[in-house]
Amino acid sequence: MTDTLVLHEFSESGNCYKVRLAAAMVGKPLDRREYDITKGETRTPDFLATVSREGRIPVLQVGDRFIPESNAASYYVADGSNLIPTDPFDHADMLRWMFWEQYSHEPNIATLRFWMRWLGPDNLSDLQRLQMPAKRQAGNAALKLMDEHLSRQEWFVGGSISLADVCLFAYTHVAGDAEFDLERYPNVVKWIERVKGDPRYIAMDS
Amino acid sequence: MTDTLVLHEFSESGNCYKVRLAAAMVGKPLDRREYDITKGETRTPDFLATVSREGRIPVLQVGDRFIPESNAASYYVADGSNLIPTDPFDHADMLRWMFWEQYSHEPNIATLRFWMRWLGPDNLSDLQRLQMPAKRQAGNAALKLMDEHLSRQEWFVGGSISLADVCLFAYTHVAGDAEFDLERYPNVVKWIERVKGDPRYIAMDS
Numbered sequence: 171m172t173d174t175l176v177l178h179e180f181s182e183s184g185n186c187y188k189v190r191l192a193a194a195m196v197g198k199p200l201d202r203r204e205y206d207i208t209k210g211e212t213r214t215p216d217f218l219a220t221v222s223r224e225g226r227i228p229v230l231q232v233g234d235r236f237i238p239e240s241n242a243a244s245y246y247v248a249d250g251s252n253l254i255p256t257d258p259f260d261h262a263d264m265l266r267w268m269f270w271e272q273y274s275h276e277p278n279i280a281t282l283r284f285w286m287r288w289l290g291p292d293n294l295s296d297l298q299r300l301q302m303p304a305k306r307q308a309g310n311a312a313l314k315l316m317d318e319h320l321s322r323q324e325w326f327v328g329g330s331i332s333l334a335d336v337c338l339f340a341y342t343h344v345a346g347d348a349e350f351d352l353e354r355y356p357n358v359v360k361w362i363e364r365v366k367g368d369p370r371y372i373a374m375d376s
Numbered sequence: 377m378t379d380t381l382v383l384h385e386f387s388e389s390g391n392c393y394k395v396r397l398a399a400a401m402v403g404k405p406l407d408r409r410e411y412d413i414t415k416g417e418t419r420t421p422d423f424l425a426t427v428s429r430e431g432r433i434p435v436l437q438v439g440d441r442f443i444p445e446s447n448a449a450s451y452y453v454a455d456g457s458n459l460i461p462t463d464p465f466d467h468a469d470m471l472r473w474m475f476w477e478q479y480s481h482e483p484n485i486a487t488l489r490f491w492m493r494w495l496g497p498d499n500l501s502d503l504q505r506l507q508m509p510a511k512r513q514a515g516n517a518a519l520k521l522m523d524e525h526l527s528r529q530e531w532f533v534g535g536s537i538s539l540a541d542v543c544l545f546a547y548t549h550v551a552g553d554a555e556f557d558l559e560r561y562p563n564v565v566k567w568i569e570r571v572k573g574d575p576r577y578i579a580m581d582s
Binding site for chain 2: 223224232235237238239240241242243245246249250258259261262263265266268269270272273274276277297300301304315318
């Protein structure tokens with residue numbers, strides 16, 4: 171018997187979309203529970219006590235157990251599928267891009283997107299405003315590294331789509347929301363179209 | 377035939393120590409190449425062209441291929457060992473703590489350690505200085521979450537030491553370098569002693 175998978179999420183978050191896209195790509199059903207993070211719905215005593223002590227989404231619920239962290243939840247969903255390379259080097263290389271996404275991509279591109287689109291430019295703290303140029307620069311450096319890599323190969327790891335592509339796709343394809351100009355990164359644009367062309371692809375707002 | 381493993385590193389970096397500690401725990405030899413990041417030795421044209429386009433360490437070299445990102449390199453070294461749980465939930469839970477380490481722990485505790493110990497308090501930029509209180513608060517929140525988790529179990533995942541413990545240990549046990557007071561987190565202190573008590577343990581300066 172397989173445990174039901176429940177995704178606790180804010181559906182406009184790219185981190186949550188990763189888990190849904192991975193599930194679609196491997197044909198696994200997900201129950202979805204929506205929380206509006208802009209209204210504090212992940213900071214209620216009940217949410218903190220049962221779903222996440224940190225008040226964050228996404229959290230994947232597997233039966234009565236919980237997996238926070240988008241890339242770990244996506245891995246659980248895709249485990250055993252052809253999104254996860256079995257060759258040890260390729261597997262580590264996939265994890266490399268997923269750790270890089272969380273360290274060098276998400277804190278810049280996703281954070282600027284949240285600040286600009288949900289908080290709004292007029293509601294930022296002084297510290298947030300001061301951090302924006304460094305995040306803009308680091309976000310462009312991340313897109314440049316992706317573009318260089320994709321000038322040499324079609325997918326991030328090996329010869330086919332892997333979980334690294336799924337996890338990197340989530341915030342890259344909406345980087346325009348944070349006013350990153352994707353046209354400067356033509357190999358990234360072509361890769362976005364390749365991901366969208368996969369017959370199992372689902373859009374972020376679906 | 378097994379490829380030689382070469383670790384390109386700055387040995388006082390906790391991220392580099394993770395890979396050495398994982399290798400020691402699984403009994404794999406590592407060749408070590410030292411670069412002084414404070415003298416720009418990872419920003420030379422040769423390093424950027426051959427080891428890492430980002431000018432970062434650690435990078436694990438496997439034959440003539442390279443794996444950046446400390447937690448991915450550590451995974452490669454430990455792959456197939458008893459540091460990596462085989463149960464799918466436990467495996468994802470291990471990755472959860474490793475992604476959490478890179479997102480919520482390292483950017484606060486390791487960054488403050490680098491700023492205070494290597495750059496020096498008098499040499500910080502205004503932006504760095506302004507970020508310090510938020511990093512201090514987030515670093516303490518990370519240690520508190522670890523302490524709560526370790527009040528319920530001896531190791532981060534399941535009933536024995538895993539790669540999650542190795543990766544979290546690296547910067548936690550030297551958090552005092554960044555003036556975090558570990559005595560406030562008694563379960564963390566006991567866990568540090570448990571890791572040090574493993575017969576395969578090697579110290580950071582060994």
